[in-house]
Amino acid sequence: MTMKDLEIELGKLNVPESSYNLNGASIPNNITMFHSKNGWIVQGFNERGKNIDQKFFYSEEEACLYIYDSFKRIYDYDKRDTVTIARILSKRPHLDLILQNKFFNSLNFRLPTQFEDFYKTYNGLEGRVGQHSWIKFWPVDLIMRRNNDSNNLLGGYLLFGENKDGTEYAFGKAEPGIFEIKYFTNKEGFEVNFCVQDFDELLLYLYDK
Secondary structure, three states: OOHHHHHHHHHHOOOOHHHEEOOOOOOOOEEEEEEOOOOEEEEEEOOOOOEEEEEEEOOHHHHHHHHHHHHHHHOOOOOOOHHHHHHHOEEOOOOOHHHHHHHHHHOOOOOOHHHHHHHOOOOOEEEEEOOOEEEEEOOHHHHHHHHHOOOOOOOOEEEEEEOOOOOEEEEEOOOOOEEEEEEOHHHOOEEEEEEEOOHHHHHHHHHHO
16 A cells, blocks of 8 residues: 555545645644655644654555554444444534524424534534445534525424435424435425434434435
């Protein structure tokens, strides 16, 4: 494996490019590699830019395989485990407190605890789940716009996300659970089907699709 091969393979894993660099730069929260006089050096840096891990390899291939295996353990799409799946998903920055309060105060029902805790920490997420699925939890401002849209005919549900095929996901306001909203051609109609009960079940449901 060469550095060019490594970039391709990390791309297949959907590893964010901001998580690594292959030019030896000392960047916080990053792993890097570079050629030295006698071989190849791989270094890891924490959020303060401090070198917390350094390894020496005699060949480019060994260094590249080490980096690939390190990310493969994190971005393991074959592992059917909710903690692993959730860790892989790309989360948006912390929600602004004013917007957060506006969002929660606008609701006339109680969000499931897992989602409430999530949106008190992050403002949406997006990413691959398993080998075949993709999920996007909208940021709060988009959730409010979509649900306040005068054309929205789903008053009994709170839309909060979507997948790549256009299926949307919603919380039931009167009926507990998470529902799939599937639209007909040109969105001239839709059907609502119960999907799962909670966040963990949703991740596993998407993983198995």
